[in-house]
Amino acid sequence: MDSQTKAVESTKNYLTTAASIVGSAMLAHTIVKDYLPKELRTIIFSAFHYSFGRFSTEHTIVIKEAEDLSSNELYDASSTYLQTRISSNIRRLRASKNKEKKSITLSLDDGEELIDDFQGVKYKWQLKIPKENHGSNHGRHYGGNPGWDFSSNREVRWFKVTFHKKYKDVTVDSYLPHILEKAKEIKAADRRLKLYMNHNDGWKAIDLQHPATFETLAMEADLKKTILEDLTRFIQRKEYYKKIGKAWKRGYLLFGPPGTGKSTLIGAMANYLKFDIYDLNLGEVRMNSGLNRLLVGMKNKSLLVIEDIDCSIDFKNRNKDKKNESNKSHNDEISLSGLLNFIDGLWSTSGEERIIVFTTNYKEKLDPALLRPGRMDMHIHMGYCGPNSFRVLVSNYHAWHDEHPMFEEIESLLKEVKATPAEVAEQLMRSDTIDVALEGLLQLLQGKRNKGQGKKGNGEDDKDEKLVRVENEEERLESSAEDHETEEVL
Numbered sequence: 001m002d003s004q005t006k007a008v009e010s011t012k013n014y015l016t017t018a019a020s021i022v023g024s025a026m027l028a029h030t031i032v033k034d035y036l037p038k039e040l041r042t043i044i045f046s047a048f049h050y051s052f053g054r055f056s057t058e059h060t061i062v063i064k065e066a067e068d069l070s071s072n073e074l075y076d077a078s079s080t081y082l083q084t085r086i087s088s089n090i091r092r093l094r095a096s097k098n099k100e101k102k103s104i105t106l107s108l109d110d111g112e113e114l115i116d117d118f119q120g121v122k123y124k125w126q127l128k129i130p131k132e133n134h135g136s137n138h139g140r141h142y143g144g145n146p147g148w149d150f151s152s153n154r155e156v157r158w159f160k161v162t163f164h165k166k167y168k169d170v171t172v173d174s175y176l177p178h179i180l181e182k183a184k185e186i187k188a189a190d191r192r193l194k195l196y197m198n199h200n201d202g203w204k205a206i207d208l209q210h211p212a213t214f215e216t217l218a219m220e221a222d223l224k225k226t227i228l229e230d231l232t233r234f235i236q237r238k239e240y241y242k243k244i245g246k247a248w249k250r251g252y253l254l255f256g257p258p259g260t261g262k263s264t265l266i267g268a269m270a271n272y273l274k275f276d277i278y279d280l281n282l283g284e285v286r287m288n289s290g291l292n293r294l295l296v297g298m299k300n301k302s303l304l305v306i307e308d309i310d311c312s313i314d315f316k317n318r319n320k321d322k323k324n325e326s327n328k329s330h331n332d333e334i335s336l337s338g339l340l341n342f343i344d345g346l347w348s349t350s351g352e353e354r355i356i357v358f359t360t361n362y363k364e365k366l367d368p369a370l371l372r373p374g375r376m377d378m379h380i381h382m383g384y385c386g387p388n389s390f391r392v393l394v395s396n397y398h399a400w401h402d403e404h405p406m407f408e409e410i411e412s413l414l415k416e417v418k419a420t421p422a423e424v425a426e427q428l429m430r431s432d433t434i435d436v437a438l439e440g441l442l443q444l445l446q447g448k449r450n451k452g453q454g455k456k457g458n459g460e461d462d463k464d465e466k467l468v469r470v471e472n473e474e475e476r477l478e479s480s481a482e483d484h485e486t487e488e489v490l
C-alpha cells in the first residue's frame with residue numbers, strides 16, 4: 001500500500017468513526033469539504049455517498065454477490081430475474097450459456113442501468129463489477145466500496161437498487177420476495193429436463209430429449225384441451241392442497257393399444273410442466289423398502305411413470321413365487337397398496353407437486369384397486385387414429401396445414417379401420433413428398449379394409465381417443481379419508 005493510499009484509508013476510517021459517534025454524517029461531510037485536499041475529497045465523498053442518501057428522497061439497497069464468504073441467494077435471484085427485464089435501450093449486455101441451461105442468457109454489464117416496474121414503483125438497477133485484481137500490493141481495497149467483502153478481503157460484484165424511500169417497506173416485504181420467487185420459476189423453466197431410471201434401488205439420470213409437445217400430439221382436440229387444463233389447474237393449486245392437508249399430487253391412467261401415443265403424451269406432459277420424468281421399472285424393485293428408497297429419492301416437480309402396469313405388477317403371483325424364496329416378512333414385499341399408500345403418505349408431507357402416470361394396453365387386466373374411484377384422478381383413453389389426429393400428424397411431418405384432395409378418402413377409411421397414430425406416422429415419414437406419403441397411407445388403409453383387418457367395432461379400444469373419466473377432485477378428496485380405512489391389502 002503506498003503512503004497516499006494509507007493516508008486515505010486512515011482518514012476515511014477516522015471520519016467514518018467520527019460520523020457514527022456524533023450521529024451525523026453532515027459533520028464528517030463538513031470536515032472533508034473544508035479541511036482536506038481536493039484529490040482526497042473525491043475518494044472520501046464516495047465513501048459517504050450512502051450515508052448522505054438519507055437526505056434525499058432516494059433509498060438504495062446494495063445486494064452483494066457474497067456476504068461473509070457465503071454466496072448471497074438474493075444476488076443470484078436478482079441476476080436471474082433481471083435477465084427477463086432486459087430491454088432494448090440497454091446499450092451493453094453480457095451473453096452467456098452454461099451446460100445446465102437450454103438457452104443463451106443476456107445480462108446487464110458493468111455500470112449499465114435497468115429500470116424495473118413493480119406494482120407501480122420504479123426501481124433503478126445497476127450492476128457493479130470489480131476490475132481485475134492485479135496482485136496484493138496493487139490490489140483494490142475497501143475505499144468505501146459497498147462491493148467490498150471484508151471476510152474474503154476482496155471486492156465482489158454487487159447490485160445497486162435505487163427507489164423512492166417511501167417504498168422501503170414494499171421493497172423489503174414484497175419486491176425482494178417476488179424476485180426470489182420469480183427467479184425460482186425462471187430457473188426451473190430454463191433447466192434441462194432429466195429422465196431418471198431405477199437401477200439397484202437408486203436412480204440414474206440422463207438428459208430428457210423427448211421432442212413431444214401438446215402441439216404435435218395427435219389427439220382429439222377436446223381431450224387435449226381437457227388434459228392441458230387439468231395440468232394447469234393442478235400446478236396452480238399449491239395453497240388448496242396445503243389447506244386440505246393432502247398430498248399435492250395428481251394421478252393419470254393412460255390406456256390404449258400399442259402405438260397410440262401413451263409414452264408420447266408423457267413426454268408432452270413433462271415438457272409442458274418442465275418436470276423431470278422418473279421412469280420406474282418395478283421389475284427392478286423387489287421389496288417395499290427398495291421402493292420406498294426410490295420414492296424418497298425423487299425430487300419435486302417430477303412425474304413418476306410406471307409403464308405397462310398390468311405387466312409390471314402381478315402381486316398375487318409375485319407373492320406366491322417368493323413364498324419359499326424369501327425369509328423376509330411378506331409385509332416388505334412390494335405391493336400396489338404399498339406403493340399407493342406410501343406415495344400418499346410421503347408426498348403429503350413433502351408438500352411438493354408430483355404427478356404419477358400409469359400406462360397399460362389392457363385396462364381390463366388391471367388390479368381393481370387401481371381403478372377404484374379416487375385412485376387415479378383421470379383415466380385417459382388413447383385410441384386409434386381418427387381424422388383429427390390424422391390432420392395433426394400431417395402438419396407434424398409435412399408442415400401441411402391446408403386441404404388435400406386425398407384427405408377425404410383417407411379420413412373416411414380412418415373412421416372404418418383401426419390404424420394407430422404410430423402406423424399413420426410411419427407412412428407419413430416414408431417420403432418428403434406429401435402426395436407420395438399419402439398414397440402409401442391410403443394403400444395401407446385400403447389393405448386393412450380389404451382384409452377385413454382392424455375393423456372398428458363397438459369395443460372401447462375401437463373408438464378414437466376420448467376421455468373416459470375425470471374424477472371430481474373435490475369429491476375424491478372428501479372420500480379419500482374413508483378410502484384409507486378400507487384399503488384392501490393385496
Ligand SMILES: Nc1ncnc2c1ncn2[C@@H]1O[C@H](COP(=O)(O)OP(=O)(O)OP(=O)(O)O)[C@@H](O)[C@H]1O
Binds near residue numbers: 216256263361
Ligand atoms: N398420438 C400421437 N401423436 C403423435 N405421435 C404419435 C402418437 N401416437 C403415436 N405416435 C408416434 O408413434 C410412436 C410410438 O408411440 P408411443 O410410443 O407414444 O405409443 P405408446 O402408446 O406408448 O405404445 P406402447 O403401448 O407400445 O408403449 C411415437 O414415437 C410417435 O412418433
Ligand SMILES: [Mg+2]
Binds near residue numbers: 359
Ligand atoms: Mg409406450
